[in-house]
Amino acid sequence: MGSAADAAGAFRHDAFLYAGEKQFLAGTTAFVRGGLDAGEAVLVAVVEPRASLLAAALGADADRVEFLDMARIGRNPARMLPAWQDWVDRQTSAGAGGAAGAAGGPRGLRGVGEPIWAHRSPAEIVECQQHEQLLNTAFDDGPAWWLLCPYDTEALPAPVIDRARDTHPGYVAGDGDAWEPSTTYPDTGFSFGEMFGGPLDEPAVPVCEVSYDVQGLRELRGRVSDFAESVLGRNGAGNAALVVDELATNSVLHGGGAGLLRMWQEGQTVVFEARDHGTIVDPLVGRRRPVGSATGRAGLWIVNQLCDLLQIRSDPDRGTVVRAHLAGG
Template structure:
């Protein structure tokens, strides 16, 4: 397989593999070529794949930074800032290689829109950086829709030992296509309107509601932080007021904040915002503590929904 790295520009190929041997054939040479060239290499894949790659790399594994994507990337919205940017920013001035596998069999339909938007947003997030991010896709076990979307989010597809340009590369279309209205909250969801004067009260009431719904003491602090950031953003950047809803869903507590703002930057919350641009920092904090964040935005209306589990 010809390595996708080497050009002094950002590269984001997808690796379609079938079975463990094709996985190793596509990833191990990529890692070793980077190490031989003196490039920092990170591997962020699901835990079982980490073990397979470590075994295949042998002694070379000690030079690689490994991340369990099922932990660090449980919320796809924190992969760019907390995994990819965290590694590349530590190695500015030198080419960097990363294997990142954010979509694996078992990802839920609730998580998938955030996963595929993440893959699309990698491209503008790293444009102009000397970084190569190789994304493996299990072509045997993933839904055909996932593979179709991968063609749209990756400019090059690697498969069977060769590579070809994607005929349908259009990441901006994926970002727009998955910016869908969120499902309606259940009738049982507690609804509270708030403005600047009600910020403190609505936060205390929200935390108390989350505790009654069974959120553990250890996660109430994360919940309080996320609510504080989102409600403050609504007041400062979302028209001065908003609506907060809380409910339970399976084993998670769900909170949604709606306001009249508009997130014009699709990368808001996934990278440090440009100087002077409102918003983004608070949303990044929400991504950092939540298990999942779903967003729908349009002119005059934004809904941010986050999930916290035990």
């Protein structure tokens, strides 16, 4: 597959469509070893058992690879992009992307990142697909590096595989030997307006609604904590109160001064939804680590660190809906 430095200053983002364990190992070991042979920094973020299988297949070379548990960092899909950003920034600061590689040229970066696996919920899959598209937005103007995203064609539904082609400029299939450009990228369904403008499915269970403004934030935190404690426990209820406080404060500051909170329970998950009349214009909202003066507008970043799934929809005509899912233990 060549060297990440071959991208000549660009971010390269490919899907890897594999069928079963044998093809996964054939494609990913070749990709990782290609990076190591070129003197590149390599990060692998996949779920078990594939992480352990890949490490075993690499043998001693696995010690030269950084591994992250995607089931942990990607539990909330919105936390995957900042994990990659942190790694790229760390490697760039350490000299990767500009230091000499094995052939004397620029040292590159490459990663293997598996955003969607079997048993992801439909809502999580949609957010993962948004993540895949937003990777291109986030990294197209940054340092050159190469990200390969595995998709198991035996375990995932056909529409998910189709969407992988829609969100990646190119893909490889089978054992990973033949690269093809995607004929459906970029898909208009993943434009910023389409991703954030569509409605969310209505809950199928009873919903509690509470209107709020700046005077009612303290009372709102108490009601949220009481609602969540039976499912999340005392500590989880505290996190829920913090999540809702950040969402409601955003409404007060940026959404017209007031909003509507809806809350309900889905099994062992508690869902809080804030609605207001504001409009979000940043497609990477909540996915960029706040630095410097931006820490004063870190509400959605904080929410993403606390919840298991965050769904954001915003449209100039309908306003903004932010839905946070917190799962009990």
